[in-house]
Amino acid sequence: MKHIISNTKKRFGKTRLLLVGLVFAASLPVMAMNLQQAMAALSQAKVQGLVGEQPNGYLGVVESSADAEAVVKLINDARRAEYVRMAKQNDIAVADVEAIAGQKAIERTASGHFILIDGKWLQKR
Missing domain, CATH: 1.20.5 (Single alpha-helices involved in coiled-coils or other helix-helix interfaces)
Structure with a gap:
């Protein structure tokens, strides 16, 4: 036994x-996944409704998946580095760069893709 x-x-x-x-x-x-792969996957992730643009200049996860989270993290890290560089170069606050970038990203978002408005994910029309 x-x-x-x-x-x-x-x-x-x-x-x-x-x-x-x-x-x-x-x-x-x-x-x-590296940044190049994340950039290549971003368009499809947006089409599938997995990620969207936020007013703070960063991507957000609309529908959680490991791939979506990896894409968002890698691209947001790269965006953050670029925002910091731009803020230093122009002697302005990083938050100002983020806000401008967020506004532009939402304006450029294709119809049908997700944007975060007032804390809610909505499909842009």
């Missing part, structure tokens, strides 16, 4: 380890 219990524990331990490994392996493509 002890032998059966011992083998069962080993088997479940290996199964658990295998499951953790599979979950980790499945997440690798998302974790490995």
Whole structure:
């Protein structure tokens, strides 16, 4: 009986380890996404309604998915770096650059894509 219990524990331990490994392996493509890949995926993510533009100059996740979150993070990090650079270059606050960029991004957003207005995601008409 002890032998059966011992083998069962080993088997479940290996199964658990295998499951953790599979979950980790499945997440690798998302974790490995670079900025160029994120930029390439952005248009499709907007068409699918996964991401949208916000008035603060950054992308937001409309419908959560690992890929959408990775795209948003990578592009927002790049946007933030550019906003900081522009603010320093023009001796203005980063918040001002973000607000201007957000306004322009919303104006340029294609019909049918999502924008954040008054805290709600709406499809632009």
